[in-house]
Amino acid sequence: AQSVTQPDARVTVSEGASLQLRCKYSSSVTPYLFWYVQYPRQGLQLLLKYYSGDPVVQGVNGFEAEFSKSNSSFHLRKASVHWSDSAVYFCAVNAGAKLTFGGGTRLTVRP
């Protein structure tokens, strides 16, 4: 069985600050890992994904994520957030059977 935990339901940061959104997973095998973002009144869009290789993957809009097998984590980072980054961020994992989503982290960026 696989599961995903996003321990922070809400995160608030100031514009220009750095950001880390946490994601921990549980899986018997190394899964494929994804971050999706949901802007207000929209569906989810893929930010980035990790299959293998370099544990740091780059995504759209300056986002990156780092895979850690030892910590079973796939944290999302951004060096400097913009107000337009305010959205709900979902981590998801797939160990080959189905895609499992975390509960999401709602990010608010203060101007």
Next chain:
Amino acid sequence: GGIITQTPKFLIGQEGQKLTLKCQQNFNHDTMYWYRQDSGKGLRLIYYSITENDLQKGDLSEGYDASREKKSSFSLTVTSAQKNEMAVFLCASSIWGARGTETLYFGSGTRLTVL
């Protein structure tokens, strides 16, 4: 590029009523999905379909039916609406690729309210 269109955007029904949600995609993707999004609980898979006339149950299929009569469309029916299933229903599609690696493309959702 392509788009996924979900109709209606807002659906209001009475408890016990049968309600249908529709989804169309023009990506020409093989696989389509229905997810339910409850606040703070992430997305849960209701049904998916890997090709026309195929249906596969997800984790939350009880109380729902689905229909995939064309490659481009996927419908979801709430067989008897209950107040505890008020949520946003998201349709998605993907290319049927190496298992587990698919990128999903989502519609903007149908918000269900049950009176």
